[in-house]
Amino acid sequence: MNQSTTEENRIKLLTAAKKEFLEKGFLNASLRTICKNAGMTTGAVYFFFKDKEALFSALIKKHADSIYELLCSHITAEKEMLEEEKYSNLEKGKTNISDIMKIYFQHDNEMADDMIVGQKVFDIVYGNYDLTLLLLSKSQGTEYENFIDKLISMSEKHIFLYCSLFCNLLGMKEIKPYVVHWLSHLMINTYISLFLHIKDKNEAIEHLPVLMKSLQAAFFSIFSDKPLFL
Amino acid sequence: MNQSTTEENRIKLLTAAKKEFLEKGFLNASLRTICKNAGMTTGAVYFFFKDKEALFSALIKKHADSIYELLCSHITAEKEMLEEEKYSNLEKGKTNISDIMKIYFQHDNEMADDMIVGQKVFDIVYGNYDLTLLLLSKSQGTEYENFIDKLISMSEKHIFLYCSLFCNLLGMKEIKPYVVHWLSHLMINTYISLFLHIKDKNEAIEHLPVLMKSLQAAFFSIFSDKPLFL
Amino acid sequence: MNQSTTEENRIKLLTAAKKEFLEKGFLNASLRTICKNAGMTTGAVYFFFKDKEALFSALIKKHADSIYELLCSHITAEKEMLEEEKYSNLEKGKTNISDIMKIYFQHDNEMADDMIVGQKVFDIVYGNYDLTLLLLSKSQGTEYENFIDKLISMSEKHIFLYCSLFCNLLGMKEIKPYVVHWLSHLMINTYISLFLHIKDKNEAIEHLPVLMKSLQAAFFSIFSDKPLFL
Amino acid sequence: MNQSTTEENRIKLLTAAKKEFLEKGFLNASLRTICKNAGMTTGAVYFFFKDKEALFSALIKKHADSIYELLCSHITAEKEMLEEEKYSNLEKGKTNISDIMKIYFQHDNEMADDMIVGQKVFDIVYGNYDLTLLLLSKSQGTEYENFIDKLISMSEKHIFLYCSLFCNLLGMKEIKPYVVHWLSHLMINTYISLFLHIKDKNEAIEHLPVLMKSLQAAFFSIFSDKPLFL
DNA sequence: GATGAATGAGTGTTCATTCAT
DNA sequence: AATGAATGAACACTCATTCAT
Numbered sequence: 001m002n003q004s005t006t007e008e009n010r011i012k013l014l015t016a017a018k019k020e021f022l023e024k025g026f027l028n029a030s031l032r033t034i035c036k037n038a039g040m041t042t043g044a045v046y047f048f049f050k051d052k053e054a055l056f057s058a059l060i061k062k063h064a065d066s067i068y069e070l071l072c073s074h075i076t077a078e079k080e081m082l083e084e085e086k087y088s089n090l091e092k093g094k095t096n097i098s099d100i101m102k103i104y105f106q107h108d109n110e111m112a113d114d115m116i117v118g119q120k121v122f123d124i125v126y127g128n129y130d131l132t133l134l135l136l137s138k139s140q141g142t143e144y145e146n147f148i149d150k151l152i153s154m155s156e157k158h159i160f161l162y163c164s165l166f167c168n169l170l171g172m173k174e175i176k177p178y179v180v181h182w183l184s185h186l187m188i189n190t191y192i193s194l195f196l197h198i199k200d201k202n203e204a205i206e207h208l209p210v211l212m213k214s215l216q217a218a219f220f221s222i223f224s225d226k227p228l229f230l
Numbered sequence: 231m232n233q234s235t236t237e238e239n240r241i242k243l244l245t246a247a248k249k250e251f252l253e254k255g256f257l258n259a260s261l262r263t264i265c266k267n268a269g270m271t272t273g274a275v276y277f278f279f280k281d282k283e284a285l286f287s288a289l290i291k292k293h294a295d296s297i298y299e300l301l302c303s304h305i306t307a308e309k310e311m312l313e314e315e316k317y318s319n320l321e322k323g324k325t326n327i328s329d330i331m332k333i334y335f336q337h338d339n340e341m342a343d344d345m346i347v348g349q350k351v352f353d354i355v356y357g358n359y360d361l362t363l364l365l366l367s368k369s370q371g372t373e374y375e376n377f378i379d380k381l382i383s384m385s386e387k388h389i390f391l392y393c394s395l396f397c398n399l400l401g402m403k404e405i406k407p408y409v410v411h412w413l414s415h416l417m418i419n420t421y422i423s424l425f426l427h428i429k430d431k432n433e434a435i436e437h438l439p440v441l442m443k444s445l446q447a448a449f450f451s452i453f454s455d456k457p458l459f460l
Numbered sequence: 461m462n463q464s465t466t467e468e469n470r471i472k473l474l475t476a477a478k479k480e481f482l483e484k485g486f487l488n489a490s491l492r493t494i495c496k497n498a499g500m501t502t503g504a505v506y507f508f509f510k511d512k513e514a515l516f517s518a519l520i521k522k523h524a525d526s527i528y529e530l531l532c533s534h535i536t537a538e539k540e541m542l543e544e545e546k547y548s549n550l551e552k553g554k555t556n557i558s559d560i561m562k563i564y565f566q567h568d569n570e571m572a573d574d575m576i577v578g579q580k581v582f583d584i585v586y587g588n589y590d591l592t593l594l595l596l597s598k599s600q601g602t603e604y605e606n607f608i609d610k611l612i613s614m615s616e617k618h619i620f621l622y623c624s625l626f627c628n629l630l631g632m633k634e635i636k637p638y639v640v641h642w643l644s645h646l647m648i649n650t651y652i653s654l655f656l657h658i659k660d661k662n663e664a665i666e667h668l669p670v671l672m673k674s675l676q677a678a679f680f681s682i683f684s685d686k687p688l689f690l
Numbered sequence: 691m692n693q694s695t696t697e698e699n700r701i702k703l704l705t706a707a708k709k710e711f712l713e714k715g716f717l718n719a720s721l722r723t724i725c726k727n728a729g730m731t732t733g734a735v736y737f738f739f740k741d742k743e744a745l746f747s748a749l750i751k752k753h754a755d756s757i758y759e760l761l762c763s764h765i766t767a768e769k770e771m772l773e774e775e776k777y778s779n780l781e782k783g784k785t786n787i788s789d790i791m792k793i794y795f796q797h798d799n800e801m802a803d804d805m806i807v808g809q810k811v812f813d814i815v816y817g818n819y820d821l822t823l824l825l826l827s828k829s830q831g832t833e834y835e836n837f838i839d840k841l842i843s844m845s846e847k848h849i850f851l852y853c854s855l856f857c858n859l860l861g862m863k864e865i866k867p868y869v870v871h872w873l874s875h876l877m878i879n880t881y882i883s884l885f886l887h888i889k890d891k892n893e894a895i896e897h898l899p900v901l902m903k904s905l906q907a908a909f910f911s912i913f914s915d916k917p918l919f920l
Numbered sequence: 921g922a923t924g925a926a927t928g929a930g931t932g933t934t935c936a937t938t939c940a941t
Numbered sequence: 942a943a944t945g946a947a948t949g950a951a952c953a954c955t956c957a958t959t960c961a962t
Contacts, residue, residue, distance in 0.1 A: 006925060025370075027257060031953065041927050043955080048925095052953065140370070178427060179440055185423050186416065193415050197408060210409055214448040221447030222440065236942060261936060271944050273938080278942095282936065466946060485830075487717060491932065501948050503934080508946095512932065600715075600830070638887060639900055645883050646876065653875050657868060670869055670912065677911030678904040696921060721957060731923050733959080738921095742957065 010048050012038040017055050021134055026056055027141040056134075056142050063131040064144060066124050071151060074117045075158040082161055093171035097223045100166055119205060121191060126201035136192055148188065156184040159219075166223055175222060183222070187215055240278050242268040247285050251364055256286055257371040286364075286372050293361040294374060296354055301381060304347045305388040312391055323401035327453045330396055349435060351421060356431035366422055378418065386414040389449075396453055405452060413452070417445055470508050472498040477515050481594055486516055487601040516594075516602050523591040524604060526584050531611060534577045535618040542621055553631035557683045560626055578668050581651060586661035596652055608648065616644040619679075626683055635682060643682070647675055700738050702728040707745050711824055716746055717831040746824075746832050753821040754837060756814055761841060764807045765848040772851055783861035787913045790856055809895060811881060816891035826882055838878060846874040849909075856913055865912060873912070877905055 016038035020029045031052055035042050049055040086103055125132045139145050163175040190211050198204040246268035250259045261282055265272050279285040317333055355362045369375050393405040420441050428434040476498035480489045491512055495502050509515040546563055585592045599605050623635040650671050658664040706728035710719045721742055725732050739745040777793055815822045829835050853865040880901050888894040 009925080028371075030951080032951080041929095042953090043928070044926055046954070176437070176440075178424075178437060181427065182420065182423055182437075182441060183444075185419070189415070189419060190412065193412055194408075197411065207406070207408060207412075210406075210452065211412060214413075214451045217451030218444040218448035221444045239943080260934080262934085271946095272936085273945070274943055276937070276939095277944095469946080488831075490930080492930085501950095502932090503949065504947055506933070636897070636900075638884075638897060641887065642880065642883055642897075642901060643904075645879070649875070649879060650872065653872055654868075657871065667866070667868060667872075670866075671872060674873075674908040674911045678908035681904045681907030682900065699922080720955080722955085731925095732957085733924070734922055736958070736960095737923095 009038070009040060009044070013040060013045060013048060013055070014059055018059055018130055018134065021056060021059070021138050022130060025138045025140060026053075031055075053142050056139070057144075060131050060135050060139070060144065063124070063128055064135050064147060067121070067132075067135075068147075068150070068154075070117070070120055070124060071154055075154060078158055079161060082165060087165060087169060090169050092169055095169040095171075097166075097170060097220060100169060100223075101220055119208075122195075122201055122205055125191075125195055126204070129199065132195060136196070148192065152181070152184045152188045155188055156181055159184050159187075163222075170223055172223060179222065183219060186218060190215060239268070239270060239274065243270060243275060243278060243285070244289055248289055248360055248364065251286060251289070251368050252360060255368045255370060256283075261285075283372050286369070287374070290361050290365050290369070290374065293354075293358055294365050294377060297351070297362075297365075298377075298380070298384075300347075300350055300354060301384055304350075305384060308388055309391060312395060317395060317399060320399050322398055325399040325401075327396070327400060327450060330399060330453075331450055349438075352431055352435060355421075355425055356434070359429070362425060366426070378422065382411070382414045382418045385418055386411050389414050389417075393452070400453055402453065409452065413449055416448060420445060469498070469500060469504070473500060473505060473508060473515070474519055478519055478590055478594065481516060481519070481598050482590060485598045485600060486513075491515075513602050516599070517604075520591050520595050520599070520604065523584070523588055524595050524607060527581070527592075527595075528607075528610070528614075530577070530580055530584060531614060535614060538618055539621060542625060547625060547629060550629050552629055555629040555631075557626075557630060557680060560629060560683070561680055578651070578672070579665060582655075582661055582665055585651075585655055586664065589659065592655060596656070608652065612641070612644045612648045615648055616641055619644050619647075623682075630683055632683065639682065643679060646678060650675060699728070699730060699734065703730060703735060703738060703745070704749055708749055708820055708824065711746060711749070711828050712820060715828045715830060716743075721745075743832050746829070747834070750821050750825050750829070750834065753814075753818055754825050754834060757811070757822075757825075758837075758840070758844075760807075760810055760814060761844055764810075765844060768848055769851060772855060777855060777859060780859050782859055785859040785861075787856075787860060787910060790859060790913075791910055809898075812891055812895060815881075815885055816894070819889070822885060826886070838882065842871070842874045842878045845878055846871050849874050849877075852909075853912070860913055862913065869912065873909055876908060880905060 013034065016034045017029075019037065020034045024030075029052075031045055032042055034055075035045055038044075045055060049058055087100065090099055090103070135144055135147055139147065160180050163180055166172075167174055194204050194207060194211065198207065243264065246264045247259075249267065250264045254260070259282075261275055262272060264285075265275055268274075275282075275285060279288055317330065320329055320333070365374055365377055369377065390407075390410050393410055396402075397404055424434050424437060424441065428437065473494065476494045477489075479497065480494045484490075489512075491505055492502055494515075495505055498504075505512075505515060509518055546566075547560065550559055550563070595604055595607055599607065620640050623640055626632075627634055654664050654667060654671065658667065703724065706724045707719075709727065710724045714720075719742075721735055722732060724745075725735055728734075735742075735745060739748060777790065780789055780793070825834055825837055829837065850867075850870050853870055856862075857864055884894050884897060884901065888897065
């Protein structure tokens with residue numbers, strides 16, 4: 001018991017910090033309160049952590065990194081798929097969107113990739129609900145305050161590749177940058193909204209197919225001039 | 231001159247407050263700074279306003295209300311349209327989604343209702359860019375911090391009516407509440423994201439048709455079991 | 461009584477600050493102690509002063525300025541005397557130090573300039589003994605921590621002019637810069653040491669003639685190769 | 691290896707302390723920083739030293755002592771010289787200052803005593819420039835903060851003897867105590883100023899003859915009533 | 921011999937708010 | 942109608958020091 005006391009105190013501090021940050025957000029959280037709740041004195045926090053922000057980061061760094069990296073690897077994977085040129089049989093400028101969608105969903109059926117990634121994300125994200133909440137909603141004033149924007153802009157690059165490819169095949173002019181951004185925004189916030197509203201992971205996962213299908217509809221509709229698929 | 235001085239001072243205070251809140255957000259804004267910039271002393275603010283939050287509210291109340299009410303009246307209007315039962319020719323449980331869409335877009339062609347509302351919203355929202363920014367991004371810590379959620383949950387009721395009607399006609403079981411919420415989230419955030427990224431109203435409006443079509447695709451795809459309109 | 465309370469409080473604060481700074485020096489002084497002794501709360505100091513250093517400066521600025529300016533004007537005056545070329549009858553390179561001293565002390569007898577300046581300095585410096593003490597001994601950590609150096613380097617320029625002139629007349633090579641600096645150091649510290657040791661102004665003034673004569677001896681000996689005026 | 695490790699750690703600590711004290715002065719130095727730079731933990735310092743001040747003292751005690759003792763022994767030596775009564779041929783009350791100076795400088799030519807002491811001082815003082823700097827400029831808050839005063843008041847006793855003797859021979863009344871103090875101040879600060887401004891020992895020594903001659907002029911001028919050696 | 925953890929009082933500073941005038 | 946003075950609690954953070962191990 002004795003030798004673990006320090007680590008226990010560190011954890012007490014982190015636990016109290018998590019609670020306080022969740023309740024008040026980073027900026028309004030009080031180190032005093034955290035220490036008091038951890039049964040320690042104000043100075044103690046500075047033994048373990050450089051400053052208030054380091055305490056916050058210590059809570060969520062690993063978590064934030066794993067979320068970020070999962071998205072990175074997903075995007076890298078998709079990029080490779082595009083480079084494999086599944087769409088290479090299609091004739092540039094003369095293809096129509098239905099042909100593209102057929103290929104897209106073939107692949108999707110095989111891999112169900114989007115949903116697999118979705119599930120992985122949910123494993124992590126729901127694996128520590130509080131930390132994710134901290135990261136997404138309570139990090140204003142820290143280096144993580146733009147975390148969502150980072151996710152969006154990463155996903156944006158990925159979506160842009162698809163848009164470029166499809167526009168090229170369809171003979172359309174490029175999708176406007178903001179629309180690409182918006183699509184990315186849509187996707188990332190779909191996950192985030194789901195997370196924030198549905199506290200139970202399995203229930204969230206049950207929602208995924210519908211949301212994905214709907215997002216895909218939103219996405220592909222971009223490439224059609226017709227009012228809507230009629 | 232004398233009787234208007236007071237009103238002038240009120241306005242100076244509000245102007246300085248707007249600047250400060252925009253720069254730092256509600257919580258981090260300093261009343262001291264506001265008063266200094268308004269050329270007044272700290273006490274003055276308490277003559278005009280009950281406290282810091284009342285000052286913030288005084289800035290955006292009208293603006294927030296008008297946005298809120300516009301959405302209300304839009305929803306009421308749509309509700310009436312539904313009650314007029316444009317879809318009454320369709321046979322319950324035996325209609326398919328294409329039929330519904332035909333009617334939906336007929337009406338839309340006549341009215342271009344969604345886009346008209348969109349334009350009205352933009353008139354208000356871009357009419358005072360700063361106040362909208364305050365409301366959407368700088369209101370944490372005030373009664374308005376959940377303003378977006380309020381919009382979403384109002385829009386939710388509206389979307390729910392459509393969903394109910396369509397499901398009924400299609401013989402589907404009801405759309406899950408969260409999916410309805412999410413659709414609403416999608417729509418509201420589409421406006422908000424557009425606003426935050428595109429500072430120029432006309433440019434924003436140019437984006438609307440694409441975004442609306444895409445949102446409609448997302449919406450209608452909900453009612454189809456098929457992977458996607460193929 | 462009521463309307464003067466604020467100014468009284470300001471003075472209480474300054475008085476308490478003076479006491480605390482004198483006892484502990486700027487860096488080790490505690491604003492809390494100052495406020496407590498002034499019968500005020502910690503925040504009060506920030507109504508009157510920007511920060512701790514501004515409180516210190518408020519105490520001694522005028523005082524420091526008047527000392528500095530007195531020295532400035534003295535030096536300017538002496539410079540003009542040199543420009544009047546009292547020494548113009550002497551032949552460059554062929555004069556000896558006794559001739560120079562004769563002229564120097566002629567002027568000095570008329571004006572007793574050095575001592576008059578000395579007396580003025582003492583009027584100011586002893587006029588508020590505590591403030592001078594603050595400035596000279598307790599200002600580490602403030603903008604005044606190098607005040608003495610400023611005085612020395614100003615006096616240095618003045619002494620340099622004399623040295624240049626005399627060396628020129630004597631046909632000597634220039635006095636080394638450090639020696640000029642040291643002479644300046646000598647002079648300024650003579651005043652400062654006197655001040656710090658002799659708390660009574662008149663007693664201090666009684667010492668001046670001896671010290672001045674001795675300093676002059678130190679000064680003129682620089683220009684002689686002989687062991688000493690024998 | 692083991693038994694020297696402790697000593698090595700002591701030295702690491704002292705080295706890091708020297709650096710920190712030089713940079714920030716005693717009061718503003720941080721034990722934390724010292725320990726960190728020494729690669730040790732905060733507690734370690736308290737094994738070797740009683741407290742912060744003991745650490746400082748451990749650095750400079752020997753150095754300060756040797757400077758102090760050199761001055762002591764010099765003064766003792768001079769006292770003996772005086773007791774040998776080199777000036778015993780002179781008639782009390784009827785001697786003039788020139789006669790005294792002749793003897794003084796005779797002795798000085800033989801021994802060049804002042805300058806020899808000066809060189810010894812410089813060997814020590816420049817032998818460890820950092821420690822001397824610590825002692826002279828960074829010791830505020832420690833028992834050494836008045837070290838210079840101690841030197842001055844010791845040298846004072848020495849100068850007092852000369853003054854007494856000379857006054858006696860000259861038939862003058864005693865030099866005032868403060869003037870004696872000031873002369874001592876002059877001398878000690880001449881060394882200190884030289885040290886602080888001229889980092890190179892040999893260059894400093896080159897300056898000594900001029901400074902000494904000048905100081906001697908200052909000294910002997912004290913015993914003359916005439917305006918100055920004319 | 922030295923660590924590493926923890927203390928607790930201390931720092932200067934900022935804040936929204938109050939209130940007599 | 943508005944000032945200007947003052948409050949007092951709160952803030953993040955630093956410090957020299959202690960002590961069980």
